[in-house]
Amino acid sequence: MLERLLILSAILFCIGLYGALSRRHVIAVLISVEIMFNAVNVALVAFSRYVTPAALRAAGEVTPIAESTLLAGQSFAVFVIVVAAAEVALGLALVIAMVRTKDSVDVTEASLMRR
Amino acid sequence: MNIGIRDLFLISPELSVIVLAIIVVSLDLAVRRKGVVIAVAVIGLLVPMVAGVSVWSDIRTTGADTAFNGALVVDEFALYFKFLTVTVLALLFLSSSEYASRFHPFQAEFYGLLLLSSAGLMLLPAAGDLITVYISLELASLPVIALAAYNKTRLKSLEAGLKYLMLSAVSSAVLLYGFAFLYGATGTLQLVSFDPAIPAIGQMLMNGESSIPFGGVAVMVGVVLVVAGFGFKLSIVPFQMWTPDVYEGAPTPVAAYLAVASKAAAFAVVLRVFYTGLDPVASDWSLLFAVLAAITMTVGNVIAIAQTNVKRLLGYSAIAQAGYLLMGVAAYVGSGPDPELGIEAVLFYLAGYAAMNMTAFFVVMAVTNRTGDETIDGLAGMGRRAPLLAALLGLALLSLTGIPPTVGFIGKLFLFNAAINADMLWLAVIGLLNSVLSAYYYLSVVRVMYLRESDNPIRITLPLYAWAALAVTSCAILVLGLWPGGLLEVARQAALNLV
Numbered sequence: 201m202l203e204r205l206l207i208l209s210a211i212l213f214c215i216g217l218y219g220a221l222s223r224r225h226v227i228a229v230l231i232s233v234e235i236m237f238n239a240v241n242v243a244l245v246a247f248s249r250y251v252t253p254a255a256l257r258a259a260g261e262v263t264p265i266a267e268s269t270l271l272a273g274q275s276f277a278v279f280v281i282v283v284a285a286a287e288v289a290l291g292l293a294l295v296i297a298m299v300r301t302k303d304s305v306d307v308t309e310a311s312l313m314r315r
Numbered sequence: 316m317n318i319g320i321r322d323l324f325l326i327s328p329e330l331s332v333i334v335l336a337i338i339v340v341s342l343d344l345a346v347r348r349k350g351v352v353i354a355v356a357v358i359g360l361l362v363p364m365v366a367g368v369s370v371w372s373d374i375r376t377t378g379a380d381t382a383f384n385g386a387l388v389v390d391e392f393a394l395y396f397k398f399l400t401v402t403v404l405a406l407l408f409l410s411s412s413e414y415a416s417r418f419h420p421f422q423a424e425f426y427g428l429l430l431l432s433s434a435g436l437m438l439l440p441a442a443g444d445l446i447t448v449y450i451s452l453e454l455a456s457l458p459v460i461a462l463a464a465y466n467k468t469r470l471k472s473l474e475a476g477l478k479y480l481m482l483s484a485v486s487s488a489v490l491l492y493g494f495a496f497l498y499g500a501t502g503t504l505q506l507v508s509f510d511p512a513i514p515a516i517g518q519m520l521m522n523g524e525s526s527i528p529f530g531g532v533a534v535m536v537g538v539v540l541v542v543a544g545f546g547f548k549l550s551i552v553p554f555q556m557w558t559p560d561v562y563e564g565a566p567t568p569v570a571a572y573l574a575v576a577s578k579a580a581a582f583a584v585v586l587r588v589f590y591t592g593l594d595p596v597a598s599d600w601s602l603l604f605a606v607l608a609a610i611t612m613t614v615g616n617v618i619a620i621a622q623t624n625v626k627r628l629l630g631y632s633a634i635a636q637a638g639y640l641l642m643g644v645a646a647y648v649g650s651g652p653d654p655e656l657g658i659e660a661v662l663f664y665l666a667g668y669a670a671m672n673m674t675a676f677f678v679v680m681a682v683t684n685r686t687g688d689e690t691i692d693g694l695a696g697m698g699r700r701a702p703l704l705a706a707l708l709g710l711a712l713l714s715l716t717g718i719p720p721t722v723g724f725i726g727k728l729f730l731f732n733a734a735i736n737a738d739m740l741w742l743a744v745i746g747l748l749n750s751v752l753s754a755y756y757y758l759s760v761v762r763v764m765y766l767r768e769s770d771n772p773i774r775i776t777l778p779l780y781a782w783a784a785l786a787v788t789s790c791a792i793l794v795l796g797l798w799p800g801g802l803l804e805v806a807r808q809a810a811l812n813l814v
Contacts, residue, residue: 209495213488213492216488217485217488217489220481220484220485221485226477229481230484233481233484233485233488236485236488236489236492237487237488237491239488239492240488240491240492240494240495243492243495243496243499244495244498246499247495247498247499248498272444272446272498272503272504273495273498273504275446276445276446276449276494276498276504279446279449279450280449280491283449283450283453283487286453286457287453287457287480287483287484287487290457290460290461290480291480291484293461294460294464294473294476294477294480297464297467297473298473298477301467301468301470301473302470302473
């Protein structure tokens, strides 16, 4: 089961990465990045569900540190969701500023400095 | 889960920086004179300094401590970077107050965002688990995105902000994916518990073939993704594309902040993650870093030669310098002789690099603010028009090249020494050749300043506090170059926390 979840996460990540690198519309890039973050979340939650108990069994005992990390992956995913939202909010603010200045949201047009 | 007064005491430097940010932004609403706001911001930075000193004297007696159940590690290594960040920020405030007046009426927010970002930078070297690494990294970089686009009517600045946002978001995602794999391989997010976990669980999970680098597929994928994710922040090749664009487009103080404070903290967190968390697989990543270091400095130096914009030149120079610093990270010797040498060299060079790069950026900021001309040719005749500024920029560039008696020379000497100590003579040789190569473009700027005449009559003057900041940074270049012993000892003590 872990393998299938990891494959799903890898596919999502690749879709997101491809989109982030190839799309020209700023909003599309932001959406692609969001897909990448969600791929990470899938991986984190999957590892949290399947790996941690195995790690605990391998250790042979439930140490306090191991116990506190039982749900670490899931709590990490919550943090990721929150920070990703902040990142997108900032991105949209920049998009608005750009539309006001240039009336365009095309990434390739933001290339004054390439030479 | 118990959080006590002691935890709050241990993060008091960061807390006071955040409180200061709130005070500065709200004070701006009440006071009409902007000078007051800047004064409060600069003087208020004494509070985190004092808090840092009290935490330092505390852990000197009781030893390194952890806060929030191991989420933060407060040791001399972390405190070294807290002091460095606060000092850099204070000098930056002093020198950029004139530049920031163009942001009227949003100056206070400019300082507030810088303060918030530096709170993130101060937490970063103290990170004890991967969640803290991620949160502090984002706390440090989100305000910088806004700051890079702060000239929001100038298209170049907006472009810088947008580029930094996209690359920072993509790199964060890559970094996180790497963290997820490390978590999967080790079953924990805490860096200290990685140690015994990586070889055993990494192999157990992935059928235990020892021929795979890093001891297992999950660890290998994790480490490679983490290196790529951090690579963006460190601006190492091949993840360096954003650096010159952002440096050129962003307001000059923000570029200085990115080049100095942000880079120092990024190196700190890389050292922390790799030396405390991933040292069981060190022989694999140290070679990876060594190769990246060689490529990074060569590419940075070669492209820098062709630059005509002085901020872009400093951008490529920052890439090359990241390559030199990476040599120290790569110089892992494990249980061999002097295991702290590499980290010590990185810590020392980061402080010296802060001094020389800030001097260069402050002079460039002063000149471009007056002339509005960012090309290297715009510096022509500086030796006559502004003799002292030209001399200081010359000193900074000599130091960046690595010519004695500046700190750049001593710092590079220690980095090369660390590489040789780790049996990487080839890397030290490449570093040396690169220093020779870099002399070409650094010194050609000096040549333009002194030997080329200019018909531009604009004289360049600076307010007194900007001179004060320049005096501190340029004195630091010479003092650390002539008497490096004191700082080296501090760096050594800090480095010993990681080995």
